[in-house]
Amino acid sequence: MKIKFWGVRGSIPVPGPKTVKYGGNTSCIEIRTDEGDLIILDGGTGIFQLAQDLRGKMPVAANIFITHGHWDHIQGLPLFTPMFVAGNRLLFHGAYDFVSERGVEQVVGVQLQYSFFPVREAEMKATIEYFVLSPGQSVRSGSATVTAVLLNHTMINFGYRVESNGKSVFFTGDHEPYYNIYHPADERYPEYQALIEEKERAIADAVRGVDVLIADASYTLEEYPAKKGWGHGTLDSCIDLAERAGAKILYCTHHEPTRDDQALEHEFGRALARHSPRQGGVECRLAREGEEVEI
Amino acid sequence: MIRHPSELNRKISDAVERMPAFPESVQKILALTRDINCQPKDLVSIIENDPVMAVRVLKVLNSAYFGWPNKITSIDRSVVHLGINTIKNLALSIAAIGVLPKANKAGFDINGYLLHSLTVAGVAKRLGARMGAEADPLDCHIAGLLHDFGKIVFAQFMSEEWAAALALGKEGAMPLHLAERQVIGVDHAAVGAILAEKWQFPTTLADSIRFHHDGEIGHTALSAYVFASNRISNELVRGALGGNAEGLPPAVAARCGGSLGKLVDSLGDLSGIVEEAKLFAQIGAA
Numbered sequence: 158m159k160i161k162f163w164g165v166r167g168s169i170p171v172p173g174p175k176t177v178k179y180g181g182n183t184s185c186i187e188i189r190t191d192e193g194d195l196i197i198l199d200g201g202t203g204i205f206q207l208a209q210d211l212r213g214k215m216p217v218a219a220n221i222f223i224t225h226g227h228w229d230h231i232q233g234l235p236l237f238t239p240m241f242v243a244g245n246r247l248l249f250h251g252a253y254d255f256v257s258e259r260g261v262e263q264v265v266g267v268q269l270q271y272s273f274f275p276v277r278e279a280e281m282k283a284t285i286e287y288f289v290l291s292p293g294q295s296v297r298s299g300s301a302t303v304t305a306v307l308l309n310h311t312m313i314n315f316g317y318r319v320e321s322n323g324k325s326v327f328f329t330g331d332h333e334p335y336y337n338i339y340h341p342a343d344e345r346y347p348e349y350q351a352l353i354e355e356k357e358r359a360i361a362d363a364v365r366g367v368d369v370l371i372a373d374a375s376y377t378l379e380e381y382p383a384k385k386g387w388g389h390g391t392l393d394s395c396i397d398l399a400e401r402a403g404a405k406i407l408y409c410t411h412h413e414p415t416r417d418d419q420a421l422e423h424e425f426g427r428a429l430a431r432h433s434p435r436q437g438g439v440e441c442r443l444a445r446e447g448e449e450v451e452i
Numbered sequence: 453m454i455r456h457p458s459e460l461n462r463k464i465s466d467a468v469e470r471m472p473a474f475p476e477s478v479q480k481i482l483a484l485t486r487d488i489n490c491q492p493k494d495l496v497s498i499i500e501n502d503p504v505m506a507v508r509v510l511k512v513l514n515s516a517y518f519g520w521p522n523k524i525t526s527i528d529r530s531v532v533h534l535g536i537n538t539i540k541n542l543a544l545s546i547a548a549i550g551v552l553p554k555a556n557k558a559g560f561d562i563n564g565y566l567l568h569s570l571t572v573a574g575v576a577k578r579l580g581a582r583m584g585a586e587a588d589p590l591d592c593h594i595a596g597l598l599h600d601f602g603k604i605v606f607a608q609f610m611s612e613e614w615a616a617a618l619a620l621g622k623e624g625a626m627p628l629h630l631a632e633r634q635v636i637g638v639d640h641a642a643v644g645a646i647l648a649e650k651w652q653f654p655t656t657l658a659d660s661i662r663f664h665h666d667g668e669i670g671h672t673a674l675s676a677y678v679f680a681s682n683r684i685s686n687e688l689v690r691g692a693l694g695g696n697a698e699g700l701p702p703a704v705a706a707r708c709g710g711s712l713g714k715l716v717d718s719l720g721d722l723s724g725i726v727e728e729a730k731l732f733a734q735i736g737a738a
Contacts, residue, residue, distance in 0.1 A: 311537035
């Protein structure tokens with residue numbers, strides 16, 4: 158199985174000389190199974206570069222799993238050029254949104270409106286289908302199985318576990334570790350804490366033993382208190398999850414857009430120093446746009 | 453007249469989707485959420501004190517989509533599962549529908565309804581805590597809050613029929629649920645339970661709604677506490693708790709550890725619960 162990062166930035170694209178090493182595009186990951194099946198995780202601006210890469214590989218058949226509908230995870234979709242080409246088959250998968258009362262189809266539909274984009278969805282020539290996934294649901298995607306796991310974000314966000322030929326990768330999309338909404342002195346604090354711990358165990362079980370964990374590491378420990386409730390993790394929370402779940406390799410992603418390459422490496426180094434590495438424990442890396450890893 | 457509960461089910465269950473919530477909680481939600489850093493626990497407190505908002509949140513959480521191994525009755529648990537921002541936006545989408553009208557064709561006193569529901573919720577929660585592990589106190593709170601949900605559905609969607617049932621109850625000195633059966637063909641307890649089942653709420657919660665006027669059946673702890681709390685709340689309003697209060701049926705008394713008098717004594721001073729309910733329902737507020 159091959160994994161390639163096409164976008165590793167959170168919130169907004171930040172191109173420029175200070176982000177040239179890790180990249181400025183937002184969330185998009187390509188997975189190729191040994192059989193050559195194409196799975197795409199998220200459609201942030203990174204998917205535009207992936208589209209360029211696919212130009213010589215038509216017709217394209219891809220299963221595209223959207224973690225959630227926030228802009229940085231869908232913004233590249235209108236210019237995902239395989240959608241314009243007849244003969245391509247693109248299957249989108251994602252959650253149902255109970256607030257808008259719409260399914261994953263809206264991640265494309267809302268962007269292809271007259272006021273925002275010149276081409277209507279009806280004019281796109283590829284075969285495009287949408288499938289709403291439920292939490293815990295597994296779907297076959299070529300030779301792979303992809304399982305949706307409900308995580309903790311400011312809207313419904315699925316992490317995806319992709320398994321094929323005994324290899325596995327888990328991508329969180331956006332995820333903040335659960336936190337107690339009550340004060341320790343509140344009567345309801347202990348019960349809420351028990352609920353949180355139950356969820357944390359369930360998530361570690363869903364990630365258990367993966368070869369590669371790609372996780373939302375937006376913030377530093379120092380930044381987090383001011384960002385609590387914004388739906389993102391820290392470098393440290395990702396290392397902690399990887400260790401608890403027994404992941405082999407951790408890629409920290411969703412890099413904070415204000416953090417340049419130098420600052421990113423500095424903060425990553427500080428976080429690593431706080432975690433004494435176990436013998437044979439998780440290997441921690443920073444996700445870098447354009448990097449490919451084979452497992 | 454409704455000839456079969458399923459007929460009513462079809463008629464109103466979709467309409468309930470668009471039912472507005474209580475003015476007090478809608479105002480509170482709008483005020484609270486103007487601050488991006490509002491406290492999640494304050495939001496939880498508003499939702500779990502408004503029958504319409506609580507129903508809508510629990511309906512989402514208990515839908516087949518999620519397929520949790522256990523049914524969900526707790527707003528706290530709902531927040532853990534969906535995240536506070538999604539719960540906040542669900543509450544805002546309900547608030548955007550508008551508010552239940554203060555006056556309606558059935559002459560229904562919605563402030564009185566909210567006060568009663570909150571009082572029953574508060575007493576049931578105290579009773580649940582007092583009785584130990586038989587029922588979770590927060591489940592008791594939600595069951596108490598929702599026990600009369602059928603009334604608000606009648607008031608909102610079958611106002612003319614319900615006005616006739618209210619009138620019959622008054623003229624004939626007949627309990628309202630019996631008058632409803634006579635006029636509408638089904639009472640508010642049955643309607644609330646049918647909806648709770650349709651929304652896949654836990655059976656124990658649906659039964660506590662269904663049997664809150666039926667003292668003779670074999671009650672679960674939850675349904676017995678709601679039955680008793682409903683009676684205690686009514687007697688609190690009548691000021692009859694110290695004297696000629698209506699007692700508890702044996703099946704309920706057995707679950708609640710004795711007679712109404714004994715039970716009330718064990719619960720301590722209930723005036724705080726009533727005051728808190730009044731405060732939330734903004735009754736008597738300037």
